[in-house]
Amino acid sequence: MSHRAVPSSEPDRQSDVEGLLGALRAATPARVGLGRAGAGLPTAAMLEFQLAHAKARDAVWAELDTEALRAALPGPSLVIASAAPDRRTFLLDPERGRRLDPHGAPLPQTRADLAILIADGLCAAAVQAQAPLLLRALLPRLEGWRMAPLVVARQGRVALGDAVGDALGARAVLVLLGERPGLSAADSLGAYLTWDPRPGRRDHERNCVSNIREPGGLSPPQAAEKLAWLLHEARRLGFTGVDLKDRQDAAPLMPPASPQIAPPTPHGGD
Amino acid sequence: MYVATLAGTRYAFADLRAVMAAATPLRSGDVLAGLAAASQVERVAARYVLADLPLKAFLEEPVVPYETDEVTRLIVDGHNAAAFAPIASLTVGGLREWLLGDDADTPSLAALAPGLTPEMVAAVCKLMRNQDLIAVGRKPRPISAFRSTIGLERRLAVRLQPNHPTDDPRGVLASILDGLLLGCGDAVIGINPATDNLETARRLLDLMDGLRTRLEIPTQTCVLTHVTNSLELIGAGAPVDLAFQSIAGTQDANRSFGIDLALLAEAHAATLGQKRWVLAPHVMYFETGQGSALSAGAHHGVDQQTLEARAYAVARRFDPLLVNTVVGFIGPEYLYDGKQIRRAALEDHFCGKLLGLPMGVDVCHTNHAEADQDDMDDILTLLGVAGVAFVMGVPGADDVMLNYQSTSFHDALYARQTLNLRPAPEFEAWLRRMGLADDQGRLLDPARSGGVPRLLAALDL
Numbered sequence: 210m211s212h213r214a215v216p217s218s219e220p221d222r223q224s225d226v227e228g229l230l231g232a233l234r235a236a237t238p239a240r241v242g243l244g245r246a247g248a249g250l251p252t253a254a255m256l257e258f259q260l261a262h263a264k265a266r267d268a269v270w271a272e273l274d275t276e277a278l279r280a281a282l283p284g285p286s287l288v289i290a291s292a293a294p295d296r297r298t299f300l301l302d303p304e305r306g307r308r309l310d311p312h313g314a315p316l317p318q319t320r321a322d323l324a325i326l327i328a329d330g331l332c333a334a335a336v337q338a339q340a341p342l343l344l345r346a347l348l349p350r351l352e353g354w355r356m357a358p359l360v361v362a363r364q365g366r367v368a369l370g371d372a373v374g375d376a377l378g379a380r381a382v383l384v385l386l387g388e389r390p391g392l393s394a395a396d397s398l399g400a401y402l403t404w405d406p407r408p409g410r411r412d413h414e415r416n417c418v419s420n421i422r423e424p425g426g427l428s429p430p431q432a433a434e435k436l437a438w439l440l441h442e443a444r445r446l447g448f449t450g451v452d453l454k455d456r457q458d459a460a461p462l463m464p465p466a467s468p469q470i471a472p473p474t475p476h477g478g479d
Numbered sequence: 480m481y482v483a484t485l486a487g488t489r490y491a492f493a494d495l496r497a498v499m500a501a502a503t504p505l506r507s508g509d510v511l512a513g514l515a516a517a518s519q520v521e522r523v524a525a526r527y528v529l530a531d532l533p534l535k536a537f538l539e540e541p542v543v544p545y546e547t548d549e550v551t552r553l554i555v556d557g558h559n560a561a562a563f564a565p566i567a568s569l570t571v572g573g574l575r576e577w578l579l580g581d582d583a584d585t586p587s588l589a590a591l592a593p594g595l596t597p598e599m600v601a602a603v604c605k606l607m608r609n610q611d612l613i614a615v616g617r618k619p620r621p622i623s624a625f626r627s628t629i630g631l632e633r634r635l636a637v638r639l640q641p642n643h644p645t646d647d648p649r650g651v652l653a654s655i656l657d658g659l660l661l662g663c664g665d666a667v668i669g670i671n672p673a674t675d676n677l678e679t680a681r682r683l684l685d686l687m688d689g690l691r692t693r694l695e696i697p698t699q700t701c702v703l704t705h706v707t708n709s710l711e712l713i714g715a716g717a718p719v720d721l722a723f724q725s726i727a728g729t730q731d732a733n734r735s736f737g738i739d740l741a742l743l744a745e746a747h748a749a750t751l752g753q754k755r756w757v758l759a760p761h762v763m764y765f766e767t768g769q770g771s772a773l774s775a776g777a778h779h780g781v782d783q784q785t786l787e788a789r790a791y792a793v794a795r796r797f798d799p800l801l802v803n804t805v806v807g808f809i810g811p812e813y814l815y816d817g818k819q820i821r822r823a824a825l826e827d828h829f830c831g832k833l834l835g836l837p838m839g840v841d842v843c844h845t846n847h848a849e850a851d852q853d854d855m856d857d858i859l860t861l862l863g864v865a866g867v868a869f870v871m872g873v874p875g876a877d878d879v880m881l882n883y884q885s886t887s888f889h890d891a892l893y894a895r896q897t898l899n900l901r902p903a904p905e906f907e908a909w910l911r912r913m914g915l916a917d918d919q920g921r922l923l924d925p926a927r928s929g930g931v932p933r934l935l936a937a938l939d940l
Contacts (some may be wrong), residue, residue, distance in 0.1 A: 223926050225931050225932050225935060226925050226926045226931045229656070229931055229934075229935065232653070233653040233654075233656060233657050234653075236647075236649045236650050236652065236653035237643055237647070237649070237650035237651075237653045237654055237874075237879070238643075238644065238650075238879050239641070239642075239643065239650065239653070239654045239657075239873075239874040239875065239877070239879045240874045240875020240876070240877050240879075240887075241653050241654055241656075241657035241874045241875070242657060243874075243875055243889070245661075245889055245892070247896075248889055248892040248893040248895075248896045248897075249889060249893065250875075250887075250889055254875065258852070258875060258876065258877065259852075261877070262846070262851065262852075262884070265846040266846055268846070269846055269847045300810075300811055300812065300847055301507060301511070301811065301812055301815075302511065302812065303511075303812050304511075331847055388882060389810075389845055389846060389847060389882050389883070390846050390882065391846070391877065391878065391879065391881070391882025391883065392846075392877040392879075392882075392884065393877055393879045394644065394879065394882060397882060411735050411775070412735060412775070413735060413736065413737040418674070419673065419674075420644045420645070420673055420880065425644060425879075426644045426645065427644070427645060427673075435674075451705075451707075451737040454675070454677065
């Protein structure tokens with residue numbers, strides 16, 4: 210290994226270390242440059258973690274304020290429920306979060322190009338904060354698309370979109386829902402796009418854009434641009450999922466000849 | 480039909496799958512699937528049945544049909560009768576006792592591995608207490624290597640996991656440097672990308688490979704993207720050390736991941752063709768986790784622990800460098816709390832090791848599970864005692880991209896210090912060369928050691 214002359218005096222080293230740790234901390238929201246007490250964390254860093262965890266735990270259990278959400282949405286909306294009557298059932302029996310409430314009113318047939326379902330998933334606060342911003346940026350990019358009314362759902366998972374899209378008679382469904390809260394991000398939205406939605410669709414038949422939040426993630430306008438690209442590609446190709454690769458902004462790696470695959474990463478909430 | 484009578488009450492189980500499921504320690508995923516024992520006594524009754532069952536029964540009654548499942552065909556057709564011969568007359572209960580005994584040592588277990596099926600291993604696992612899983616789990620020493628050696632005795636390697644919510648190269652680099660300073664990265668430096676964008680994957684691969692060559696780090700790098708993406712990246716000339724893939728224990732569950740055995744074979748061959756290894760041609764990195772088959776609606780009435788063991792049959796077909804069970808990631812509907820995650824972690828490690836795999840565990844939990852850092856500490860400590868090959872190192876235990884809590888660089892350091900475990904030998908020598916660790920492999924204070932200036936000088940920052 211070749212390297213330049215290594216500074217040797219204590220103060221230089223100390224400032225080198227502090228400089229590096231500071232630069233690391235500025236470059237990422239990850240918990241870097243924490244220092245250590247033996248192998249353990251300094252007390253302040255340990256308590257910061259515990260506070261963030263406590264916030265995330267509380268976020269999982271918070272309820273979606275559907276009326277406040279509807280008031281913020283850029284368009285008329287319907288409210289529905291999944292077959293999970295409460296949060297605990299939703300957490301322990303995911304299948305119920307994927308089905309429509311059997312006692313709910315039937316959804317109208319629309320023959321729309323696109324239905325959009327906005328559901329709480331695992332973090333109602335994320336939906337509340339990010340979904341209106343995302344839709345304000347996305348809908349203007351979908352000129353010429355026949356849109357179904359927006360649908361808002363409580364205790365909903367990704368596959369609830371299949372039931373909703375199917376009931377509305379839409380050619381595609383976009384599901385926006387709260388991702389499982391993390392420590393640094395307890396307000397992150399996920400977007401799942403499914404062509405020809407119907408119950409029984411699998412994860413590899415969808416495309417996913419995740420970590421939508423501002424600040425710290427993919428901003429709602431950036432996400433809208435990506436989703437618009439995926440939506441237009443899906444319409445052109447007539448499918449979503451493993452065979453629809455995200456090539457937005459990418460110089461081609463190879464001539465686009467054979468079908469290519471990109472399944473969604475499961476970020477929870479599905 | 481399998482029957483046990485306990486204290487005058489008769490417990491009947493329709494088939495082998497039902498016995499296996501009912502014998503499994505309680506977990507929410509089996510309850511969700513409607514497979515769990517109806518009572519605690521029924522659970523023990525199933526264990527009595529299992530204990531008396533000859534191991535040969537598992538060769539005669541596949542839990543998933545041979546005709547319709549290629550994973551079953553892989554298991555049955557790949558079974559090595561000669562390796563199985565020494566234990567061919569045992570029952571499951573007998574196997575438990577043999578495994579605990581002195582005849583079961585590192586060489587004999589290595590010789591036995593091809594004779595064990597995942598179902599046999601899963602069955603004996605269900606008869607094991609946690610201490611049995613640790614006592615036996617530490618005996619096999621499957622070793623793999625690429626530029627570093629994984630799985631050696633008294634070593635604990637760490638996957639450095641520098642994920643970033645937008646795949647920002649500077650952010651990724653910051654986490655990598657933080658991990659290197661804390662002595663992590665000897666298993667692999669592996670990024671879960673935030674999107675499936677191929678150009679981003681390419682940039683991340685170039686970034687990591689550039690850093691690795693510049694600092695001459697004896698490790699391997701990986702972007703954890705679908706094998707078809709890795710194939711395409713290889714075709715485009717990207718520096719792909721390892722092909723990554725999530726795998727499961729049934730053909731249908733694998734299909735839900737967009738893979739089959741033929742595709743894995745293609746990726747394996749293409750990655751071997753890169754010839755990037757220095758020590759040995761172990762070029763696959765697999766991740767698994769209990770509950771994935773049920774999650775995909777592809778469990779065929781089989782309990783999640785048995786299906787997890789079947790995923791290891793898929794893994795071992797391709798001589799992997801790393802197999803990692805991401806044990807608490809899937810959520811509380813499959814593993815409800817710290818107790819269930821701990822049990823699953825010990826089971827997966829035990830089963831993987833017995834089947835001959837270099838087994839690592841992502842000791843982790845999500846925020847909708849009933850678990851916290853104390854649970855993670857317990858699990859990490861138990862796995863360290865059990866001889867786990869590698870664990871995850873995430874800055875501050877907080878994965879800011881995948882939004883879950885894993886183990887941190889600090890946690891890995893704790894485990895190495897407390898249990899007297901050392902990094903992979905090649906990586907340990909590098910830490911020493913860089914002035915980051917002393918001759919005993921102990922991490923030095925970077926402010927005193929000169930390690931940071933050396934790192935910065937080599938990086939030309």
